[in-house]
Each structure stands twice: as C-alpha cells, then as structure tokens.
Amino acid sequence: MHVKAFDYLRVLAETGSLRGAAQKIGITPTALTRQLEHLEYFFRTPLFEREQHGVRLTAAGEVVMESAGRVSRELAISHRRVEDLKGLRRGTVRIRASGSTLTSVIAPALDALHRDYPGLRFVIEMSGAPQIASALLSGEADLGLTLFAPDLSELTLCARLPVVxxxxxxxxxxxxxxxxxxxxxxxxxxxxxxxxxxxxxxxxxxxxxxxxxxxxxxxxxxxxxxxxxxxxxxxxxxxxxxxxxxxxxxxxxxxxxxxxxxxRVPTALDLLRASHRPLSHAARVTSARIGEIMARLT
Structure with missing residues (x-):
C-alpha cells in the first residue's frame, strides 16, 4: 500500500467521483481504483461504494479519511527531521500569527532568514489566538505568534515580549x-x-x-x-x-x-510551539530569529 492512497481517498471524498478524483490527482481512473483497493485490502473493509451519481465513503472510509490528514502532517514532520539528519539547509516552516505581528515581527524575521537560508520555504497564515493554539497542537503549524495566548500546558513558550x-x-x-x-x-x-x-x-x-x-x-x-x-x-x-x-x-x-x-490591559506577545512535537532544524532557526526580533522591541 502506498501512503499516497490516503490522499487519494481524501480527493475521492471531495469530488464524489472516481473520474473527477483521477483527473484532479493526474492519474487514470484504473490506477486510482487499484490504489484504493490496496487501501481497502489493508483495512479489510470497503471504504467507498458506488452510487447512481458517483461514489460516497462508507462509515469506515470516513474514519480512515479523518486519519489521513494527521498521517500526512506526521509524514511531513518526519521528512523534515530526516532532512535535518542529512544536514540539508532546506525545509518548510509553517507559522500561524496574529495580523498585528506581521509587519513588525514576522516580515523582518523572514527577510533575514531568506538572506541567510535561501533554501527555506515559509507558509504564513493569520489566525486568532485559539486557532493558533489548535494549529500547533494538530501539527498544522510549527510556530505560533500571538497576543493573549491561551494558557495551555501542551504549548511551550519559545519567547515572550511583555506589551502595553x-x-x-x-x-x-x-x-x-x-x-x-x-x-x-x-x-x-x-x-x-x-x-x-x-x-x-x-x-x-x-x-x-x-x-x-x-x-x-x-x-x-x-x-x-x-x-x-x-x-x-x-x-x-x-x-x-x-x-x-x-x-x-x-x-x-x-x-x-x-x-x-x-x-493598560496585561498581556504579552508569545512565540509558541507544541510541547509534544520537536521542532525541525528549519523551525528552530526560525524561532530563534523571531525571538531576536522580539527582543529588539523591548
């Protein structure tokens, strides 16, 4: 079974059509069906069923699809860690941040990082504090930067800037x-x-x-x-x-x-990561650089 089969199942659920899913993925319907059959063989149960106007996931298929996103994220994390072991200066860092931090903290940090590590790639999304915490815990983000951070034991503080x-x-x-x-x-x-x-x-x-x-x-x-x-x-x-x-x-x-x-409401700008998930080398470098920018703002 190829790990891509998990992604194929997700695309099938989104399109509701074998032909449509195959076109979106870029393979033939026959090749798609074969991969999905391997997945069904692995789980020993049907994961989708054909209907008059397409296909739909079975209850087992829904369960597998829920796991597919987590599997993909964990594989991406493992890939970054393997790249670290190989000593490569490349990788992708995913950052969730509040909009108020983009110009004063995120932008200067990324500018410096890109000059020093041109092989790195960055994905930055704006979110509120609760969504940032959720993204860190689920593995959708490596680092989070926010004011009014929730008090969660599952998060580790990387840097803090008291603000007024x-x-x-x-x-x-x-x-x-x-x-x-x-x-x-x-x-x-x-x-x-x-x-x-x-x-x-x-x-x-x-x-x-x-x-x-x-x-x-x-x-x-x-x-x-x-x-x-x-x-x-x-x-x-x-x-x-x-x-x-x-x-x-x-x-x-x-x-x-x-x-x-x-x-003067008491708060701080907090740079956070998930406590249970080690940072990749690229994310550690990014965290350190953001922390340096925050220290200059004191």
Missing part, C-alpha cells in the same frame, strides 16, 4: 500631544476596536467599572490592516501595542499616546 497598549492615531489628531489619554477622552473619539469575540476587546471591556458607560466604537473590525488605514486617514483612534505600528510610527505616519494605568 497605547492610543494609536494620526500625527494630525487633536490628541497627539497629550501625555496620556483618559477614558473620557477616548469616549469622545471615533474608536476602532474588534468586536466582543476578540480577546483584546474583552480585556478592554473588563476595565470598565460598574456604572461607567461601555466602549462605543464607531468602527468594529478584526482586520488589522483596516484599522491602521482608518487611523492613518485621521478618522479613528486605535488601542494597540505600540510595537505593532512601529514601522509606521518611525516614518511619521502614525503616533502613539500612552494610556493611563487603569486602561
């Missing part, structure tokens, strides 16, 4: 010269915040004392890029860690005003 939120705004904003900004000041401005489903919004909502009015943002979005654009246009004030906007602040396109102590 500031009011981020246009350099022409009327509050730009304030030494700090009060809650009253913020309520008089056009705020842009994520909705209550985001940890950062929940953290800010918790600082509101009984009897005080809640935050009433004009703009609600989880898109970091949109929030930055609104601030640069002068139509919104953001509540973000200063490091997330550092390149734009250095270029004079945004400015940061400190928040009072009672509005």
């Amino acid at each position: 939120h500031s009011a981020i705004m246009s350099p022409t904003h009327p509050l730009r010269n304030n030494t700090n900004i009060s809650l009253h000041d913020l309520r008089d401005q056009s705020l842009s915040l994520p909705d209550a489903g985001y940890f950062v919004r929940q953290a800010f909502d918790r600082v509101i004392r009984p009897g005080e009015p809640d935050f009433d943002p004009v703009f609600m979005s989880g898109s970091f890029d949109l929030q930055i654009d609104l601030a640069m246009r002068g139509c919104a004030v953001l509540l973000l860690p200063e490091f997330t906007c550092r390149p734009l602040i250095d270029r004079g396109l945004l400015c940061a005003v400190p928040l009072p102590a009672r509005l």
Whole structure:
C-alpha cells in the first residue's frame, strides 16, 4: 500500500467521483481504483461504494479519511527531521500569527532568514489566538505568534515580549500631544476596536467599572490592516501595542499616546510551539530569529 492512497481517498471524498478524483490527482481512473483497493485490502473493509451519481465513503472510509490528514502532517514532520539528519539547509516552516505581528515581527524575521537560508520555504497564515493554539497542537503549524495566548500546558513558550497598549492615531489628531489619554477622552473619539469575540476587546471591556458607560466604537473590525488605514486617514483612534505600528510610527505616519494605568490591559506577545512535537532544524532557526526580533522591541 502506498501512503499516497490516503490522499487519494481524501480527493475521492471531495469530488464524489472516481473520474473527477483521477483527473484532479493526474492519474487514470484504473490506477486510482487499484490504489484504493490496496487501501481497502489493508483495512479489510470497503471504504467507498458506488452510487447512481458517483461514489460516497462508507462509515469506515470516513474514519480512515479523518486519519489521513494527521498521517500526512506526521509524514511531513518526519521528512523534515530526516532532512535535518542529512544536514540539508532546506525545509518548510509553517507559522500561524496574529495580523498585528506581521509587519513588525514576522516580515523582518523572514527577510533575514531568506538572506541567510535561501533554501527555506515559509507558509504564513493569520489566525486568532485559539486557532493558533489548535494549529500547533494538530501539527498544522510549527510556530505560533500571538497576543493573549491561551494558557495551555501542551504549548511551550519559545519567547515572550511583555506589551502595553497605547492610543494609536494620526500625527494630525487633536490628541497627539497629550501625555496620556483618559477614558473620557477616548469616549469622545471615533474608536476602532474588534468586536466582543476578540480577546483584546474583552480585556478592554473588563476595565470598565460598574456604572461607567461601555466602549462605543464607531468602527468594529478584526482586520488589522483596516484599522491602521482608518487611523492613518485621521478618522479613528486605535488601542494597540505600540510595537505593532512601529514601522509606521518611525516614518511619521502614525503616533502613539500612552494610556493611563487603569486602561493598560496585561498581556504579552508569545512565540509558541507544541510541547509534544520537536521542532525541525528549519523551525528552530526560525524561532530563534523571531525571538531576536522580539527582543529588539523591548
């Protein structure tokens, strides 16, 4: 039985057609059927059945297909580890990160890594903190970089940057010269915040004392890029860690005003990996480089 047969079963489930699956894979229907028969022989049970308008997986086929993704990921991890043993400077590193870290941390780290290790390949996906943790535990990602990381014993902390939120705004904003900004000041401005489903919004909502009015943002979005654009246009004030906007602040396109102590939500930027899965050489090098960038932001 060839390990590719697991992928073939997955494609068959997606297309619902032997012919369609064969075309997508790039083999003949006969060759596909033969591989699937080998898989059925291995499990000693039918994994799919023909119907009038195609094929569908049996209950056993569904179980095998669920395992197929995990098998593929574990094989990829094993392949990277074998490459390490062979001393090759190549491999793929999969990173899950929050959008606010891309410009200030991920981009400079990848720039340096690509110059030093041109054979490496990187896959970067944006996710929220819970999704990042899930991807690390399932093997879909090697490294995760996020604020408000969940407290999971299955994750190992590779690097940490304590952060403080500031009011981020246009350099022409009327509050730009304030030494700090009060809650009253913020309520008089056009705020842009994520909705209550985001940890950062929940953290800010918790600082509101009984009897005080809640935050009433004009703009609600989880898109970091949109929030930055609104601030640069002068139509919104953001509540973000200063490091997330550092390149734009250095270029004079945004400015940061400190928040009072009672509005400083405690959090940190955490670089994480799954505790039960050793990193490949490529992922270790990447982790070290990201950690160096984080250290410079302190």
